[in-house]
Amino acid sequence: MVGQPRRAARLSRHLLLTGELLGYGFWLLIDTVSIVSTGPLGALTPLTGASIAALVLLRHRPRVDVAPLATVVFGSSLTVTAVAAVFGRPTLSFTEQLALAVMTITVLRVAPHRTAITVGFASAAAIVGSAYLRGEIGTTAGAFTLLSTLGWGGAMAIGLALREADTRRRAQLSDVRTAExxxxxxxxxxxxxxxxxxxxxxxxxxxxxxxxxxxxxxxxxxxxxxxxxxxxxxxxxxxxxxRGEHGSVDDEGGRTPGADLVGVRTLVERFDPDGTLVRLRTDPGMEHAMLPAGVAATGYRVVQEALTNVRRHALAAAVVEIEIRIREDALLVSVRNDGVRAQASGGPLGGTGGFGLVGMAERVAALDGTLTAGPTGPGVWTVAARLPLTGPGSGR
Structure with a gap:
């Protein structure tokens, strides 16, 4: 299991939620101040904005389908706009405009194509329509409408860009997994x-x-x-x-049936010709131990991928420790290094960096093993794999 990406994703979600709440709070304050110069219906401005924002925040709850939620959000906004057009002109809610833009981006990013198209039209009617029908009469109405149109266009562009990025990343991950x-x-x-x-x-x-x-x-x-x-x-x-249930390998280096771990020492010598950076520790005779088909090759590939990530993300590393042991009917492989840059903490796991450890996780899972990769101290990164020597995945 690779737990670090989950923790990073959780932190990212918390930061985005905090930023969203701060944005709503700022514009809700503006909406509240604006009702001073309006009539009785002006009190609807902060109330409408807060209500629409609260609905949009519901998308953060687990297992919430954003498509029906978007229907409620845009429907509520259009209803308020229709009531305002018939009975009066409450001041435009900036909080509501922000919430509608956020809802537009969210749905465009994850919804099916037909739903995304429908949301595009609905968000245009809600965002631009509210600015036109609820804005002040006169030249300011045109200015608010223009700004809202630009805001809607920006939300559409951001949503589509995120959608394209997610699609490309899913395609890349699928290609990696298929190849492996x-x-x-x-x-x-x-x-x-x-x-x-x-x-x-x-x-x-x-x-x-x-x-x-x-x-x-x-x-x-x-x-x-x-x-x-x-x-x-x-x-x-x-x-x-x-059948697509398991599987992973990413080049010819892991194809030798019943391969031993003697190649690890050669790999280390190529990586550290001077012998000053890498410390290799193994059980006696480990390098020539005859292990189940695929287990030794996978152990070798884990070490190779970990050393590759040291070159990519820890150029300032002063020591790299490699341990290969057999404990409790399992091959244990651990690669620990220092010198990791803060911004690289998500890269080696297939985030903005490469997909090497994504493939390794697939291969280790095919052997009923586990893979962990993440920080284990300030500037320290550890990749560890546990590969069972018995059971259906080992061939024994």
């Missing part, structure tokens, strides 16, 4: 071929054993059964990948 899923499927194909070859060899050996040492036949058949079980487990994983 297909690559893992190719790797698993190699694994299955490896196991099937072992079954054929074991079967040939069994036929020889049956003629020369009949008492050893049970052992040969057990070896065939074990190899067949491994092949079936790998096949189940491959089918899951092709």
């Amino acid at each position: 899923r297909l690559e893992l499927a190719r790797e698993l194909h190699d694994v299955v071929a490896h196991h099937v070859t072992g079954i054929v060899v074991a079967a040939q050996a069994a036929s020889v054993v049956a003629r020369r040492s009949p008492e050893e036949v049970d052992r040969a058949l057990a070896a065939i059964e074990h190899a067949g079980g491994d092949a079936l487990a790998a096949m189940r994983r491959m089918v899951g990948v092709l």
Whole structure:
């Protein structure tokens, strides 16, 4: 699990909500001051603005569908405008205008195409219509209408820009996951071929054993059964990948069936030729341990991606600590570095930066493992993976 993006997203939502509330509070104060020079209907100005803003704030509640909420918001605004056109001209509510603009941006960003088009017309009628029908008579009416038209255009532009950005990001994430899923499927194909070859060899050996040492036949058949079980487990994983349930790998570096971790030391030497930056700690014999197919390769890829992110986001790093251990039937991989810039805290996880750890999370999940990445101290960033050595994801 990658918890840091969730915390960053939560903080971002809180900051946006705080800014929105401050905006409503400022314009509500302006609306309240403006009723001093108006008639009795002028009291509707802050009341209408506060009511519409409260409705718009409901979109922050969990599981709220913004399309029906937008219908209520724009319908309420248009109703007030119609009443004002028939019975009087209350002062234009700036709080309401801001709330309508925020609602427009929100719906345009997330709603289906048809709903977005409908919202565009509804918001134009509500924002521009309220300025024209509820503004002061005279030259100021035209000025308010023009400003409201510009505000509506700005809200439409922001909403469409955010919609396009979200669409592109979803497409990029989908492409990354698809590419990694297909690559893992190719790797698993190699694994299955490896196991099937072992079954054929074991079967040939069994036929020889049956003629020369009949008492050893049970052992040969057990070896065939074990190899067949491994092949079936790998096949189940491959089918899951092709169905889109799991899967991740991002280049040829992880395709060797039954690969060991000896490549990590070579990777470290390329990353730190002088041997002054990286500290590699492993269990004795770990680099040559024969691990389940995919586990060792995934451990290698996690280290590789973490070191890549050090180059991208922690150029001032003074030390990088890599630990590879086996504990409680799981391969534990940890890469810790200092020198992380504050603005880079979200980058390595696929935010405004790359998508490398998004792919790694997919691959680790395919092995029933967990991946964490985030700050663990001032300027310190840690990527840690836990990869089970037993169970359906391991092939054992």
